[in-house]
Amino acid sequence: MGERFGAASAGGYDRGFGHVSRAFVPALLRAARMTSGQRVLDVASGTGIAAEAAVERVGPSGHVVATDLFPAMLDKARERLGHLPNVSFAVEDGQALTFPKEGFDAVICAMGLMLFPDPARGLAEFRRVLRPGGWAAASVNTTPERAFATRVDAAIGRHAPERAATGARYFSLGDAERLRSLFEAARFRGVETFTEARRFPFPSFDAYFAPIEEGQGPTGQAFASLPAELRRVVREEVRNQLSGNVEGSTGPVDVEVELLFVCGRR
Template sequence: MSVADIFDRVASRYDSVGVDFFTPLAAALIAAAAPKPGEHVLDAGCGRGAALLASAEAVGPTGHVTGIDFAPGMVSRTAAATAGLPQVTVQWGDAQAPDFPTASFDLVTAALVLFFLPDPPAALRNHRALLRPGGRLAFSSFAAHDPRYPATLRLLSSFAPAPPERPSLHAMFNSPETLREATTAAGFAHTETTEVSVESTFTDATQLVRWIGSHMGSQVIESIPESQRPEATAAVSTSHEWPMTLTTRVNLTVASMTTPVS
């Protein structure tokens, strides 16, 4: 199953199980990108619109934000949710190679998206081509998961006859230094990467398993036979103390076409 298929299947429950994660991280990314009133923004891989809505508020009625996503379910739901915002357009599109004329945008954002793409360095070059002079690219990527999160995935996977393989990330996501090297190679003049943390609190194992099943982790949940999912959830329940708060560290990278004047 492709990444687009997975996100299409979870679109109805994505970022909607009562857990703070995607929205605060998207808000932090947009704060770092600092969209200005009147600017034109492309949100690549917009999902259910966390970063898109934050950008729309920043650019105001004189600006415009275009959101694209490869999952039709995300597109239809986010388009419906933003129908009352004239400065927002949501449409199907490929974050790897967005189909827009060169120099169309002042800012391109990609919130926890680039590492899913088949060729992240090529995506950086494609995104740069869409920027106007002085434009910038802002994207987020994981710095470190709370150790209890991969431990929970391993525990759940033990109930699956054929658990999915954990995908390996491109080397550009290894560190702030490799992120800077990648953006420089893509033609950006200046890059700043900052690390932020988000705390996500889960009342019990049922909520944690529901949350895992609401994003890319759903492939783990769906690999467990339905008859064994209660037992798998019970195992998660006994393996942690509740409520449980997971701390996730994320890198926010802003790459600019020009070097700021000091």
């Protein structure tokens, strides 16, 4: 999966999909009980969208450490935030963090936990680096029918069996009870889950699909790598989903996106 988060996909992520990620970040920060002056760890920071909001929330007396497993993603976060004095960056594996125990007031992970090979191990690390009473919060996809770009990954998996595991991983933690049980097994207290849904309107399906067709972001890179006929099939399947199976529809489409949030206290 590492190639999905290289320089090419990192460069296009913000342009095509950053506005969607940004819309859900406030809920994540609320779930982490983030306040002024805190020291915050952002795991799987990607291009730094959640870290940027966290910096604003903790203010000049706080500090945010943005981490990611993929250097190309972290380079984009540096471009976004590197001028700020209260942000630092580190290439880190969320399942084997190098930070000492009890060093952070809050840990956040926006749309990354479902991609961990072993989410339970990652949550154990989140708890280890949290100070007593600190909160960890994560957001994940729910279902392909309520996803923004990764609904395309699910469609790719349905038509290219060798890609099915990648498509399924994006939705592997979409069940609230499973996510709650993972947090509780990691010995978090007061575990809560909730969903938030938003609609993103587009003047046409083509307007929605253009960034993917241009190869922007990890999903766009996956789509671009398909043979031409398979690209056509996947594109039409997603078009049918969003247009209510109205053949030849060229009108506006609304893309419904739902995320599942979970949080717990050390």
